[in-house]
Amino acid sequence: xxxxxxLSLEDSKIxxxxxxxxxxxxxxxxxxxVCDESGHLISFxxxxxxxxxxxxxxxxxxxxxxxxxxxxxxxxxxxxPGQPAYGINSAIGGRLMVVAGGVPVVVDGEVVxxxxxxxxxxxQDHECAQAGVDRFLATL
Amino acid sequence: xxxxxxLSLEDSKIxxxxxxxxxxxxxxxxxxxVCDESGHLISFxxxxxxxxxxxxxxxxxxxxxxxxxxxxxxxxxxxxPGQPAYGINSAIGGRLMVVAGGVPVVVDGEVVxxxxxxxxxxxQDHECAQAGVDRFLATL
Amino acid sequence: xxxxxxLSLEDSKIxxxxxxxxxxxxxxxxxxxVCDESGHLISFxxxxxxxxxxxxxxxxxxxxxxxxxxxxxxxxxxxxPGQPAYGINSAIGGRLMVVAGGVPVVVDGEVVxxxxxxxxxxxQDHECAQAGVDRFLATL
Amino acid sequence: xxxxxxLSLEDSKIxxxxxxxxxxxxxxxxxxxVCDESGHLISFxxxxxxxxxxxxxxxxxxxxxxxxxxxxxxxxxxxxPGQPAYGINSAIGGRLMVVAGGVPVVVDGEVVxxxxxxxxxxxQDHECAQAGVDRFLATL
Numbered sequence: 285x286x287x288x289x290x291l292s293l294e295d296s297k298i299x300x301x302x303x304x305x306x307x308x309x310x311x312x313x314x315x316x317x318v319c320d321e322s323g324h325l326i327s328f329x330x331x332x333x334x335x336x337x338x339x340x341x342x343x344x345x346x347x348x349x350x351x352x353x354x355x356x357x358x359x360x361x362x363x364x365p366g367q368p369a370y371g372i373n374s375a376i377g378g379r380l381m382v383v384a385g386g387v388p389v390v391v392d393g394e395v396v397x398x399x400x401x402x403x404x405x406x407x408q409d410h411e412c413a414q415a416g417v418d419r420f421l422a423t424l
Numbered sequence: 425x426x427x428x429x430x431l432s433l434e435d436s437k438i439x440x441x442x443x444x445x446x447x448x449x450x451x452x453x454x455x456x457x458v459c460d461e462s463g464h465l466i467s468f469x470x471x472x473x474x475x476x477x478x479x480x481x482x483x484x485x486x487x488x489x490x491x492x493x494x495x496x497x498x499x500x501x502x503x504x505p506g507q508p509a510y511g512i513n514s515a516i517g518g519r520l521m522v523v524a525g526g527v528p529v530v531v532d533g534e535v536v537x538x539x540x541x542x543x544x545x546x547x548q549d550h551e552c553a554q555a556g557v558d559r560f561l562a563t564l
Numbered sequence: 565x566x567x568x569x570x571l572s573l574e575d576s577k578i579x580x581x582x583x584x585x586x587x588x589x590x591x592x593x594x595x596x597x598v599c600d601e602s603g604h605l606i607s608f609x610x611x612x613x614x615x616x617x618x619x620x621x622x623x624x625x626x627x628x629x630x631x632x633x634x635x636x637x638x639x640x641x642x643x644x645p646g647q648p649a650y651g652i653n654s655a656i657g658g659r660l661m662v663v664a665g666g667v668p669v670v671v672d673g674e675v676v677x678x679x680x681x682x683x684x685x686x687x688q689d690h691e692c693a694q695a696g697v698d699r700f701l702a703t704l
Numbered sequence: 705x706x707x708x709x710x711l712s713l714e715d716s717k718i719x720x721x722x723x724x725x726x727x728x729x730x731x732x733x734x735x736x737x738v739c740d741e742s743g744h745l746i747s748f749x750x751x752x753x754x755x756x757x758x759x760x761x762x763x764x765x766x767x768x769x770x771x772x773x774x775x776x777x778x779x780x781x782x783x784x785p786g787q788p789a790y791g792i793n794s795a796i797g798g799r800l801m802v803v804a805g806g807v808p809v810v811v812d813g814e815v816v817x818x819x820x821x822x823x824x825x826x827x828q829d830h831e832c833a834q835a836g837v838d839r840f841l842a843t844l
Contacts, residue, residue, distance in 0.1 A: 285671070286569070286571070287567055288567070290567075293469060293470060293471055322756055323757075324479050324602060326470045328467060330464070330465060331433055336462065351755055352757050368827065369826060371779075371783055373793075375764065376798065378794070396565065476603055476630075477632045477656060480655070481652075481656065484655065503651055513653075521651075523649055608747060616744040619745045
């Protein structure tokens with residue numbers, strides 16, 4: 285039997301709050317999703333004005349970051365034309381996101397969940413996702 | 425031009441809190457989704473121990489209740505064998521839910537959003553969804 | 565942070581072997597899937613002659629049993645016309661299975677994974693799934 | 705009438721074992737899928753720590769290699785911008801994989817099945833897939 289660490293609902297809210305604070309600071313209403321280490325949604329918030337397509341994209345960024353144990357931004361680099369993971373963006377019915385904004389939450393070397401952000405530029409999405417992770421890790 | 429009333433993120437959180445209070449009272453960890461009048465997710469919480477299949481089902485119950493402007497419970501009756509909506513449960517790739525737990529939020533005769541709950545029995549899901557709606561309507 | 569128990573690959577093989585032994589005993593070549601507590605596949609075997617549709621159905625039975633924390637057989641009863649979960653079979657893109665053959669693996673009151681079987685009658689599928697679970701629980 | 709050669713369950717396990725031995729040698733826990741010449745799953749193993757997204761991707765790599773009778777790596781080249789198969793990665797609902805790690809099993813000039821590997825780099829995935837094929841062909 286394996287023993288797995290997983291974000292609780294309370295943990296996930298700290299991630300959401302950290303991301304939301306950054307989103308407010310930069311003035312971009314975001315969709316914010318937090319999932320567990322298996323990619324299943326725990327918390328979600330769409331700030332007023334967040335994009336409706338981002339309701340789904342934020343969830344899929346979180347799913348990808350948790351499942352593949354890497355940032356979606358890193359997949360963006362690895363999946364450019366001529367790169368080894370080229371074409372992986374359409375995998376799993378298109379759920380595998382290679383646009384920045386998905387960041388895994390790593391505790392003691394293990395992925396315990398992930399956060400996915402969407403509605404801004406990919407750089408803004410990533411910045412807010414990282415802010416959520418930083419806020420959470422600071423509480424440990 | 426149309427003017428559309430829509431739940432805000434703050435409104436959606438009142439709905440979530442009302443549903444969660446009822447879920448805690450009856451001792452069932454629930455997945456709770458609130459969407460806008462267009463069926464797009466605003467808020468989601470999976471209480472610790474909520475079912476992972478319910479992460480999706482709760483969202484689809486909210487989507488159905490908002491989109492069809494009726495409770496999913498009422499669709500359960502209307503879609504029985506021999507009834508007019510028989511077979512509608514598999515519509516929209518299976519997103520159209522006919523199991524109780526989805527309730528529209530109606531303000532001044534207009535649907536402004538909906539709540540969808542899943543993880544308990546359909547009756548428990550509906551009870552918690554209604555508790556969320558009641559909590560919100562009491563604030564108006 | 566939550567701590568979650570999960571079947572290992574080695575555990576999953578005991579489940580597969582237990583199910584396969586029963587399948588051989590009753591002379592029905594089965595598709596046998598074992599997933600973790602989050603519904604993600606760990607092990608799969610299609611015995612020679614197993615049905616190709618069952619390659620998918622076995623996985624979805626395991627997913628349903630793990631995610632909903634109940635046998636798919638129990639969903640079959642609860643989703644009959646006039647029953648509370650009527651129509652739930654088409655949920656999650658049709659992945660939610662209400663045909664017998666999916667059984668959760670429960671250890672110390674927690675679902676740690678599930679087994680899904682398909683190719684025989686639903687009763688045979690369930691019998692083989694239960695045999696897999698029994699074999700595994702006997703090793704603890 | 706046609707006579708089709710197809711991997712048996714026993715054959716598929718030799719492929720899995722060959723791939724797993726290589727995965728252990730290079731220290732990467734892999735998802736390993738073997739399908740028949742029609743793309744239908746025969747065997748699957750997720751080594752402890754394998755990625756959950758790879759549970760699906762490994763199956764789709766095997767499916768693609770068997771169905772298209774070529775390595776998924778070769779599709780990666782053929783689907784680059786400006787190349788003839790550009791855009792094929794999103795075909796079949798995204799199941800058609802153009803990332804390395806899917807290798808057909810060819811016996812007497814006929815494809816009898818395929819292996820798909822995912823969780824490492826595409827090069828590592830391909831290396832393990834080929835090791836599985838080599839192990840199997842050596843037994844003939």
